[in-house]
Amino acid sequence: MNTAADTLDLLRGWRAAGWLRALDLAFAEFLHGLDAQAPPSLLLAAALLAQLEGRGHSALPLQGLAQEAPPLLGWPAEAQAPLQAALATMPADAAAAQRAWGGTALLSTAPAVAQGPDAGSPLVLQTGRLYLRRYWRYEADIAAQLRQRVQAEAGSGHAPDEARALLAALFDLPEAAAAEPDWQAVACALALRARLTLITGGPGTGKTYTAARLLVLLQALHGGAQPLRVALAAPTGKAAARLRQSMVAALQGLVARAAASEASGAPAASSPPPAPPALQALPLAAWTAALPPARTLHALLGTRPGTRRFVHDAAQPLDVDLLFVDEASMVHLEMMAALLQALPAGARLVLLGDRDQLASVEAGAVMGELCAGAGPQAYDAATAAWVQAHSGQRLPPPVVADAGHSGGLAQQTVVLQRSRRFAGPIGQLATAVNRGEGAEALALLRAQTAQPGGGALALVPAADSAAIARLAVQGRAAAEAGVDTAGYAAALQALAQRPAETEAFEPWVRGLLTTFDRCRVLCALRSGPFGVAGLNAAIEAALVQQGVLKKGGEWYEGRPVMVTRNEPALGIFNGDIGLVLAPPGAANAANPQAPLRAWFLDGETLRSVAISRLADVETAYAMTVHKSQGSEFAHVLLVLPPEDNPVLTRELVYTGITRARSAFTLVAPEPARLVTAAARLTRRLSGLAEAVRGA
Numbered sequence: 001m002n003t004a005a006d007t008l009d010l011l012r013g014w015r016a017a018g019w020l021r022a023l024d025l026a027f028a029e030f031l032h033g034l035d036a037q038a039p040p041s042l043l044l045a046a047a048l049l050a051q052l053e054g055r056g057h058s059a060l061p062l063q064g065l066a067q068e069a070p071p072l073l074g075w076p077a078e079a080q081a082p083l084q085a086a087l088a089t090m091p092a093d094a095a096a097a098q099r100a101w102g103g104t105a106l107l108s109t110a111p112a113v114a115q116g117p118d119a120g121s122p123l124v125l126q127t128g129r130l131y132l133r134r135y136w137r138y139e140a141d142i143a144a145q146l147r148q149r150v151q152a153e154a155g156s157g158h159a160p161d162e163a164r165a166l167l168a169a170l171f172d173l174p175e176a177a178a179a180e181p182d183w184q185a186v187a188c189a190l191a192l193r194a195r196l197t198l199i200t201g202g203p204g205t206g207k208t209y210t211a212a213r214l215l216v217l218l219q220a221l222h223g224g225a226q227p228l229r230v231a232l233a234a235p236t237g238k239a240a241a242r243l244r245q246s247m248v249a250a251l252q253g254l255v256a257r258a259a260a261s262e263a264s265g266a267p268a269a270s271s272p273p274p275a276p277p278a279l280q281a282l283p284l285a286a287w288t289a290a291l292p293p294a295r296t297l298h299a300l301l302g303t304r305p306g307t308r309r310f311v312h313d314a315a316q317p318l319d320v321d322l323l324f325v326d327e328a329s330m331v332h333l334e335m336m337a338a339l340l341q342a343l344p345a346g347a348r349l350v351l352l353g354d355r356d357q358l359a360s361v362e363a364g365a366v367m368g369e370l371c372a373g374a375g376p377q378a379y380d381a382a383t384a385a386w387v388q389a390h391s392g393q394r395l396p397p398p399v400v401a402d403a404g405h406s407g408g409l410a411q412q413t414v415v416l417q418r419s420r421r422f423a424g425p426i427g428q429l430a431t432a433v434n435r436g437e438g439a440e441a442l443a444l445l446r447a448q449t450a451q452p453g454g455g456a457l458a459l460v461p462a463a464d465s466a467a468i469a470r471l472a473v474q475g476r477a478a479a480e481a482g483v484d485t486a487g488y489a490a491a492l493q494a495l496a497q498r499p500a501e502t503e504a505f506e507p508w509v510r511g512l513l514t515t516f517d518r519c520r521v522l523c524a525l526r527s528g529p530f531g532v533a534g535l536n537a538a539i540e541a542a543l544v545q546q547g548v549l550k551k552g553g554e555w556y557e558g559r560p561v562m563v564t565r566n567e568p569a570l571g572i573f574n575g576d577i578g579l580v581l582a583p584p585g586a587a588n589a590a591n592p593q594a595p596l597r598a599w600f601l602d603g604e605t606l607r608s609v610a611i612s613r614l615a616d617v618e619t620a621y622a623m624t625v626h627k628s629q630g631s632e633f634a635h636v637l638l639v640l641p642p643e644d645n646p647v648l649t650r651e652l653v654y655t656g657i658t659r660a661r662s663a664f665t666l667v668a669p670e671p672a673r674l675v676t677a678a679a680r681l682t683r684r685l686s687g688l689a690e691a692v693r694g695a
């Protein structure tokens with residue numbers, strides 16, 4: 001493979017075999033068109049880079065590529081020899097790349113590129129990684145912004161004593177000498193120190209509980225004539241709505257506590273513990289009432305139809321002092337870069353999320369990268385001193401003497417580990433998978449499956465889509481009280497109880513949308529008998545057969561639909577789920593001509609859209625684990641295919657399990673897939689963690 005023509009022929013062969021996308025080949029051809037002298041190995045690298053970008057990676061590291069690339073590409077056995085031969089022609093490190101590729105204008109080499117105008121070469125080489133310019137730009141911008149925010153000492157105006165008194169009032173703090181500090185209070189103390197705080201933890205570890213208290217702390221310390229301008233956001237509408245609900249619930253808890261203490265000196269046994277005077281003096285109810293609606297990140301930044309740009313950017317920053325972003329693990333590189341650009345330098349950003357969850361489908365595992373290296377052992381002496389002064393909490397040893405510049409982000413990150421909601425079998429299963437203990441996870445599932453009458457967990461080796469559909473429709477038995485193992489038949493029962501009165505219509509729709517979340521089938525794959533499309537068809541058929549649904553064509557009453565594209569004009573966004581129903585007053589089954597609409601719950605608001613306006617939707621009995629992020633369901637049925645597949649990863653299974661509130665059923669004809677998946681950690685090629693550390 002010596003010439004560019006040979007290389008392009010090779011890439012065409014890979015395209016014909018289905019290993020590369022048309023886009024990957026077109027990119028290499030485009031580069032060759034720009035510079036006919038471009039080194040063949042650069043064309044090859046560019047096609048692989050494009051292919052990997054489509055799989056969520058943002059950079060191609062040259063060192064170790066021959067070992068690293070094949071498992072990430074996951075090409076079939078017959079591709080391995082030609083792939084290895086091609087990889088052997090690539091420069092093996094930054095210096096070799098500089099020698100081999102330095103002569104072409106297709107490639108810029110940082111740091112020169114960082115200083116130059118942004119309209120340069122399509123490729124960038126930095127710290128031994130090859131980037132598409134766009135992704136290099138995102139990483140460089142994010143790293144610069146985050147470093148600035150971490151270094152901006154924001155807390156110098158706060159008296160440590162005041163912060164300590166407020167935190168003692170907001171949390172039931174352990175004794176100063178306790179072995180384990182209250183990590184939630186530690187997070188709040190750290191948030192006083194810089195313009196960025198990361199709070200990561202599994203479901204129910206109190207991220208929102210902490211965020212609500214942080215809001216109170218910052219408002220109380222702010223002390224200005226006007227309260228801080230607060231914004232709440234998340235990547236999806238559903239996650240945004242959940243964030244606000246949880247924040248309001250946590251704030252109302254504080255309001256109730258303060259009110260109860262004020263009303264009576266001696267609280268009844270059932271009332272919350274009395275609030276300290278520091279809390280009673282605060283206008284908690286006013287701050288709660290002033291909490292703005294939570295928005296999707298797209299809505300917060302303001303989409304500009306037809307462009308990648310947003311209304312809010314560095315030139316027109318957001319009007320906000322304090323921004324909470326939930327489900328930050330779903331935020332991809334491009335969105336994080338846009339968000340940081342649009343955030344005024346003086347504003348505080350608090351990122352909440354679970355670093356162990358699946359990253360976004362798009363390039364970048366931002367939360368995972370930013371939390372890399374964080375944890376109780378990563379704090380340095382200056383951080384420990386700050387935390388102790390502002391919260392009275394003592395960080396457990398070892399506290400490193402000085403994490404220096406490279407440890408900046410870890411100093412602003414708190415890992416919450418104690419789950420308040422997930423102490424039972426679902427929590428144990430999630431923890432086992434998260435630790436990579438697949439065999440233990442399987443044993444837990446088997447033990448619960450063998451329990452007489454069934455438990456919160458079950459393993460069902462259903463071998464075909466019809467069997468899975470029957471299970472999804474009927475649910476499964478569970479002897480334990482309070483465990484909800486419902487299937488769709490129960491979740492959609494209320495469909496048959498359509499009220500005649502118009503006033504009763506809206507409550508009925510709200511009830512339907514809520515009960516629809518009792519059950520969800522989550523898939524690892526999109527296609528095939530164990531994938532989303534096949535299972536949606538099978539479940540639909542089973543529901544019709546059982547008389548739960550009356551299906552007439554593609555659109556029918558009771559069809560659940562998921563939006564697959566942001567439609568700001570309609571107020572619906574990628575990932576939103578609605579139910580198709582005839583509007584009030586219109587006859588339903590008796591009048592098949594009734595104009596159907598899809599009904600969506602947007603926080604507290606019920607929204608409906610005519611089905612004629614819904615171009616990008618799919619049926620949503622079964623959905624991918626990716627799309628389920630930010631949502632919770634009472635009973636989750638996670639379907640793993642019998643054959644191994646690179647998408648079966650620890651993060652995927654962990655994310656699927658942690659969507660379940662009450663019961664979890666693993667549907668796997670080949671239970672060993674759970675063990676293989678738990679052992680496979682997702683790897684995203686990126687230079688972000690290194691760039692943030694300032695390497």
Ligand SMILES: Nc1ncnc2c1ncn2[C@@H]1O[C@H](COP(=O)(O)OP(=O)(O)OP(=O)(O)O)[C@@H](O)[C@H]1O
Pocket residue numbers: 184201202203204205206207208209210246420421
């Ligand atoms: N320190 C605490 N003391 C008492 N209850 C707590 C504490 N922290 C959290 N909780 C309770 O635990 C539950 C879960 O908390 P929260 O919703 O904040 O968790 P989360 O991490 O945001 O969960 P998710 O990721 O699912 O949104 C809530 O009912 C909350 O009130």
